Amino acid sequence: MNTTNTKTAAVPEMQSALWGVALSLDAFVVNGISLGVIQSICFPGFLAKVAGNLTRDLDDLEAHAVSQGPAGTGAALLKALRANCSELVRLVSELGEFRTLPLPQLRSAVNQVRDAREECVQAIRELEAHWGTAEKFHQARPAQAAQAVNDFLVNLEQTFADERAAANAANEAQPLR
């Protein structure tokens, strides 16, 4: 009997809770940036709302982990996932200054967001491997949905540049008083 294998076949509820975090992560990135950051003037509370949804789903995942296994099982990985998500939320929040950030800083900030999101994805994969979930979220994700999120992230710098240009053009169109 192999007693060195620490993997446990995750119960379906744990896989479901992990998928909830993965979905919330994509929703936060796409909607948080496009509405909570780019349209923050119209929707000032939206970024906090979607960040709250991500926290809610992390809480749910941790509650499932505690209820299903001995304390400490995956605890370090869960802690890393939460830390990565918190960092992502912080970095996305800082993008709120995109209209006035110097372009090199904006590029750097966008790259940091992409990297932080990738670290969250990696943490989810590590938890899936640790728990031995039957289906892996990012392998099962519908291709078009995954592609749309990836394209959004790849084009993020250009999206911000377009929004900056539009904002500047609108400001220049304002009559002088």
Place this chain on the structure above:
Amino acid sequence: MNPFWPPTAVCSAAEVAAVERDLAIDPNNVGIGVIDLASGQIRLFSYDETDAFSLAHRQMQAAAGHEAAAVMAGMAMAAARGFVLGKVGGSWHVFNQSHLNRPDGQSNSMRMAVQTFDAIVSALQQAGVANPVCH
């Protein structure tokens, strides 16, 4: 040229009213709209509805927002385009903005083709969205 073209965009007044109610309850909520380019049918949900759907049907792997809205509406993602409806200070605002709009190939990849957006705005006006500010 876009292979899809809605002959007429159609929106339900009841869905506009439902979104208006949800936005009045929670000002941080927004309206999430999708149009099926094949039929011209518009569907409207509040963001919170799409979030609840995403949570309740995790096995469908549709993230909250336009992705879940397209699934909720039974639309093929390739034929779905998205917009956002908000109410700010009593005025309606319609945003041509979604990560589903990239296939339209606009210079800003978050925007759908102008003709499609114009058709949506007209349909929204007929459904009760008075004097919208378009973005």
